[in-house]
Amino acid sequence: MIEKHIIDAENEKHIKGLQADFDALGEHLDRRGINIDTVRAKVAAYGVAVPSWGVGTGGTRFARFPGGGEPRHIFDKLDDCGVTQQLTRATPSVSLHIPWDKAPAADLLAKAEEVGLGFDAMNSNTFQDQPGQAHSYKFGSLSHTDPATRAQAVEHNLECIEIGQGIGSKALTVWIGDGSNFPGQSNFTKQFERYLDAMRQVYAGLPDDWRVFTEHKMYEPAFYSTVVQDWGTNYLIAQELGPKAYCLVDLGHHAPNVNIEMIVARLIQFGKLGGFHFNDSKYGDDDLDTGSIDPYRLFLVFNELVEAEGKPGFTPAHMLDQSHNVTDPIESLMVSATEVQRAYAQALLVDRAALHGAQDGNDALMATTLLKRGFRTDVEPILAMARYLAGGAIDPVATYRASGYRAQVAAVRPKASGAGGGIV
Numbered sequence: 001m002i003e004k005h006i007i008d009a010e011n012e013k014h015i016k017g018l019q020a021d022f023d024a025l026g027e028h029l030d031r032r033g034i035n036i037d038t039v040r041a042k043v044a045a046y047g048v049a050v051p052s053w054g055v056g057t058g059g060t061r062f063a064r065f066p067g068g069g070e071p072r073h074i075f076d077k078l079d080d081c082g083v084t085q086q087l088t089r090a091t092p093s094v095s096l097h098i099p100w101d102k103a104p105a106a107d108l109l110a111k112a113e114e115v116g117l118g119f120d121a122m123n124s125n126t127f128q129d130q131p132g133q134a135h136s137y138k139f140g141s142l143s144h145t146d147p148a149t150r151a152q153a154v155e156h157n158l159e160c161i162e163i164g165q166g167i168g169s170k171a172l173t174v175w176i177g178d179g180s181n182f183p184g185q186s187n188f189t190k191q192f193e194r195y196l197d198a199m200r201q202v203y204a205g206l207p208d209d210w211r212v213f214t215e216h217k218m219y220e221p222a223f224y225s226t227v228v229q230d231w232g233t234n235y236l237i238a239q240e241l242g243p244k245a246y247c248l249v250d251l252g253h254h255a256p257n258v259n260i261e262m263i264v265a266r267l268i269q270f271g272k273l274g275g276f277h278f279n280d281s282k283y284g285d286d287d288l289d290t291g292s293i294d295p296y297r298l299f300l301v302f303n304e305l306v307e308a309e310g311k312p313g314f315t316p317a318h319m320l321d322q323s324h325n326v327t328d329p330i331e332s333l334m335v336s337a338t339e340v341q342r343a344y345a346q347a348l349l350v351d352r353a354a355l356h357g358a359q360d361g362n363d364a365l366m367a368t369t370l371l372k373r374g375f376r377t378d379v380e381p382i383l384a385m386a387r388y389l390a391g392g393a394i395d396p397v398a399t400y401r402a403s404g405y406r407a408q409v410a411a412v413r414p415k416a417s418g419a420g421g422g423i424v
């Protein structure tokens with residue numbers, strides 16, 4: 001963790017300017033009928049979970065170029081996630097991935113408490129084989145043609161629930177790589193039937209206060225067809241399984257130009273939006289940093305979420321899911337969490353009554369102008385003040401760099417191998 005005096009010293013450099021900017025923005029928003037402190041309080045209460053695998057350097061299927069001081073295990077990962085939370089106050093929980101993060105529950109809880117974190121949704125992994133595994137997932141997991149392979153995949157998901165129960169998690173996220181690479185390779189209908197049957201067994205193992213999130217993805221690793229390929233199939237799954245089943249929207253898991261915010265609206269309308277994996281993309285499932293390519297789209301997603309705020313039972317889970325290939329992962333996670341908060345704050349500034357009036361009156365130009373007015377407002381003083389008042393850093397990246405954290409952990413964590421490509 002970073003020593004408080006370093007954060008204080010960095011904040012000291014900025015607080016006067018921040019206060020002036022905050023006051024000026026407050027005056028401006030006041031003229032728009034918006035109370036800046038109300039927005040600040042909402043932003044301060046908003047958190048996005050970080051994935052445990054996000055603190056390691058990612059890679060592509062070609063290669064991985066590890067940075068210095070990479071986390072060796074879940075406890076190092078929790079240290080790094082703790083720093084992200086310490087400086088941004090926007091990432092209060094971590095999402096674990098099993099088996100990568102397997103450890104005794106008591107140890108995980110103790111470490112989480114030490115670094116000021118909680119645990120978010122559990123993530124199962126049936127997209128790769130683990131050492132000593134009886135049945136291979138080469139040709140699928142929950143939808144495999146072989147009943148024993150499916151049973152093994154179900155068992156793994158039930159184990160994830162059990163581990164999650166020990167550390168206070170309340171949700172299981174299931175993403176499978178199942179699909180096919182050749183036309184004719186799989187019978188679409190039978191394959192989906194097998195998947196649904198297996199997921200019913202996972203669903204039956206959910207505690208009463210748990211939810212299961214299924215995540216759709218258009219393609220990859222299967223390049224011809226994917227079992228859970230889009231939000232339509234995802235919605236069918238949630239419907240088939242029951243009230244504890246919800247759809248998870250990973251922003252990168254759609255074809256380019258798909259209207260994701262509209263998918264979000266549909267899932268909200270029918271009570272099946274489970275949550276998000278935030279990231280950004282230019283071409284496909286690029287796993288780029290959230291808000292780095294198309295911040296307006298992120299804003300439009302949040303516009304739908306703010307529109308739905310207060311709807312009974314509407315509590316979507318928010319998590320970052322991105323691959324940091326060329327940056328320090330902690331810096332990327334901090335900036336990305338801030339980008340998510342920014343989109344939320346901007347969406348909060350939209351004059352909803354005026355927007356509804358413009359929509360009802362078919363005033364297309366005014367409706368879109370009202371959205372742009374929210375998006376164009378520089379809300380950085382609100383985000384920075386929320387961080388500052390919560391004990392975080394006004395400038396998280398500068399403070400992180402000033403702390404020398406990466407060099408310190410690099411001195412005790414051996415250099416990771418760059419061999420092998422792919423995911424963290």
Ligand SMILES: [Mn+2]
Pocket residue numbers: 215250277321
């Ligand atoms: Mn994802």
